[in-house]
Amino acid sequence: MKHFSLPKDGGLIEKGLPKDILHGRERIYTEIGETPFSVSQVICDRILEMVADFRKENPGKLFRLGLSSGTSPEPLLKDLREAYAAGKISFKDIAVYSTDEYYPVSRNAQQSRNYKLHHDLLDEVDILPENIHIADGLVEEDKVSDYCARAEEGLRNLDLLVMGIGEHGQIGFNEAGSLNTSKTRLVLLPYKSRRRQAHNFNGDMAATPSKAITMGVATMLSAKKVILMAWGEDKADMVQQIVECKNTPDYPASFFQKHQDVTLYVDENSSAKLTRVVAPWLIGPCEWTQKFRRKAVIWLCEQVHKPILKLGYQDYLQNGLGELLEKFGPYDKVNIEVFNELQHTITGWPGGKPNADDSTRPVPSSPYPKKVVIFSPHPDDDVISMGGTFIRLAHQGHDVHVAYQTSGNVAVHDDVVLQHMDAARELGFADHFDEVKELIASKVAGEPEPRALLNLKAAIRRSEAKSACRSFGLNDETNVHFLNLPFYESGGIKKLPRSQADVDIIKELLNKVQPQMVFMAGDLADPHGTHRVCTECALEALDQLREEGVSWIADCHVWMYRGAWMEWELSRVDMAVPLSPDEVIEKRHAIYRHLSQKDIVPFPGDDSREFWQRAEDRTQNTAHNYDLLGMAEYQAMEVFLKLW
16 A cells, blocks of 8 residues: 655755755754655665675674664564565574563563564564563563663664654653663653553553663663664654754753764654754755745744735845745745735635635635535544534535544543443433443453444444534435444554555545545654544545546545644645634534543543644634734634645
């Protein structure tokens, strides 16, 4: 299956640019790739080359390879498996050392680093058992110190250490505050760390270990060569910190600034805060496309705290944008062009305004009404991310269909299920309360939930989604679709690989509706997230339909929204839909219909706000940013990127 990325529009011209200039602001040498999957292939090829060179120079010796086993290395481990299957590498003379392990934990527990490394790589290659070195998560606690001291001897001076970096710069379980002198040891995991790790244990904090065994920072720094990885928007701030700022115990990965042979590999999303991405004109010559000019002007507005039409010649000159004026100036011409372009993204008619001049509108007026499909990864993403636009499309008479791609069943608390069972009993329907209570009691911590329980949770989320859609006037019998994509139905947090079966379900719906507009989640930042998988399934379906030559797809356009946490940069926005105060309230009430996700949700992340609060703060902030640039002031705005 293909992996997709967002289109590039202008940027730094790296060809011919000396590396000392390209990497001049970096304290850790950093390579930027398109997606985690393409970058992982580059890393895999580099490892194969290193191993081959080592064998030539050190015949008969073991190549000592350190590996982490979080989410970041998953694409790489897959590539290494495939390289072995293709005969490109043997592991018979490779010793593998794990960077960390939960404590206490059985090596057979699915969440253990031991299990994961074996499952993702070691069980699929020809490595000798005696060459596998993974910390024992069940060593007696009074013997842990001696155990770690002995392990330290074998972990130093690895030939190559490959590992991912956490959102806050943690390496292994060396959390913020770890010193560069630390050695292999047992550590107590702080609450925030356990909160992050809880997703591996079905969100159950009680089942999440409070301790871990980890290589120390000094142990890691002793490796001869180091490869670091970081994927996704959530890590962009951290990447900028460790690459461009001074090393500090607050970001343990920053200590690698002092290593003599280290490379950090990042994707486009995790590199988003680096200077050569944020302001590439400060690094070297650029390709000045229309959207890229908009990016530069908006950046300049932020630097000098002025709206677009108040920018002056000296503002451009003093902030490294002389090249832009040389090619497209004078400055007032650039200001007006960018102002008009941004203003034309704003529309109160997201499906097109009938019988209107659409030459400067983001959506054509014809046909009217349009057939619209809104893909929602979970049963609530539609109203959280684009509820106001959903309202507009429905109220303006378009034939709107909502397709919930997954059941969202794992994101329902057991107490919510019992509440529904109790309500059914109180209303005189079937009494299954005790039966469901026993079903919940039968759960095994960290293991997939019983299918019967998951079915109940899925039913709850379907009923909530139908209620929200009815509040907008949709017919929940004809225009609300529950796709239940197979990849999601693993019963646990770890999902199955997407397959053609997922794609075929989406193709069937699209062929049935034949839409002119398709909305989908633009969250391609997380390589392992459900949103990315859902979006790639939909894009794959559209690609296949186009290759099959279906007639309707020529008139179909794809629009991408963002989630409750992130929003599109204004430089990338193709359509901005302003919301009135009443529409904001109507959207809030639709989000309220998803009662199982209100108050305390199973997987809230680091943000303690409820979803309606996150959504309103995000859309109001977007409206405020438009206002700061000199646009009209609105209550809130939802913005979209047009993929094609």
